[in-house]
Amino acid sequence: MLNQINIMDILRVAVEAGNEILSVYHSDDFQVEHKEDSSPLTLADKKSHNTIIRGLAALDVDIPVLSEEGKSISYDERKGWEYLWVVDPLDGTKEFIKRNGEFTVNIALVHMGRPVLGVIYAPVLDVLYYAKADVGSFKLENAKEAITDATVLDKKSVKLPYKRQDGKMNVVASRSHMSPETEEYVAKVREKYGDVEMDSAGSSLKLCLVAEGQAEVYPRFAPTMEWDTCAGHAIVEQSGGTVRHPESNETLRYNKSDLLNPWFIAKQKGFEV
Known part of the structure; x- marks a missing residue:
């Protein structure tokens, strides 16, 4: 199943979701509600969630989705899932409301309890972090431009971790x-x-x-x-x-x-x- 998934497709879904978040972030219409645990829920959460669900549904693989917005799915139903997407459409809602830019879109693929693919997009920074099992982890800056072409993606992505030069802990x-x-x-x-x-x-x-x-x-x-x-x-x-x-x-x-x-x-x- 993992080999059937093109990481570029997931990167694009994450960036599209990030664009939906930014459409709210750069407006005055946050529409802050509150969930049962009193944490804020914004229009941006909802727009990002809907974009991710549509994007994942359009792939050539049929994999269920578990997200913060769909956490009510019972374990009796979930426990039979060999693969599933685990999604946070807007991680760092408090940071979003503070407008400090430190929020992300998180998309992961899980196989038998283990995360085997991960994509994190920081919309304000326009930075992608991504990983796939047995391939490695990468950082991509200026993501919107780079994901338009697989050749550009490969050229501009930097394999992680960096080697620190400053000697600091x-x-x-x-x-x-x-x-x-x-x-x-x-x-x-x-x-x-x-x-x-x-x-x-x-x-x-x-x-x-x-x-x-x-x-x-x-x-x-x-x-x-x-x-x-x-x-x-x-x-x-x-x-x-x-x-x-x-x-x-x-x-x-x-x-x-x-x-x-x-x-x-x-x-x-x-x-x-």
């Missing part, structure tokens, strides 16, 4: 969800490595920074849902890193009965505390 953490457990973990990193810089970022961009090599580790000791992490997990893993539970050391799994993720640590290959 960076930890990336959530801008909105810092916790005492995260602070304790960062203290342990500093105890082992000495001078450590702290970076903050919104949405799945934190996972992208690990995959990219701009941060060695991203400890997440706060709630996330499967659609928040699935695409980024694929990108980290295909860059050589891991996304694992801090105590069991088990890799995060997807399409679980409970769609809430456990705590996790995303890190580059070779990083240990």
Whole structure:
């Protein structure tokens, strides 16, 4: 099934969804509602979601979709899915409302609980991160222009991770969800490595920074849902890193009965505390 999917098609769907988000972002009509958990839901979420659903439905593969907007699908129905798309049409809604640009479109393909393809698009930055199992992870800047031609895509995509030249140790953490457990973990990193810089970022961009090599580790000791992490997990893993539970050391799994993720640590290959 994975070999039947052209990554270019998914990149285009993500960019189209990002364009729908930007049509709201650059207007004064946010239409902020509130979900049951009191987090904001915007017109941009809905427009992006509809674009992604249409785009995935147009592919030559018939794969069900699990998204934040469709989380009511019962596990009795989902548990028989060998493959599924896991989608967050607008990850970082709070960042969107703040208009700081740190929000993304997340699209991932899961096979038997494992993310095997991931695409993350940051519309304001016009940057794509993408990965496919056994192919690797890549970063693409000026994405709208590059995805018009496969030759341009191959030429301009940069394989991840980068090799850091500055010798610095960076930890990336959530801008909105810092916790005492995260602070304790960062203290342990500093105890082992000495001078450590702290970076903050919104949405799945934190996972992208690990995959990219701009941060060695991203400890997440706060709630996330499967659609928040699935695409980024694929990108980290295909860059050589891991996304694992801090105590069991088990890799995060997807399409679980409970769609809430456990705590996790995303890190580059070779990083240990």
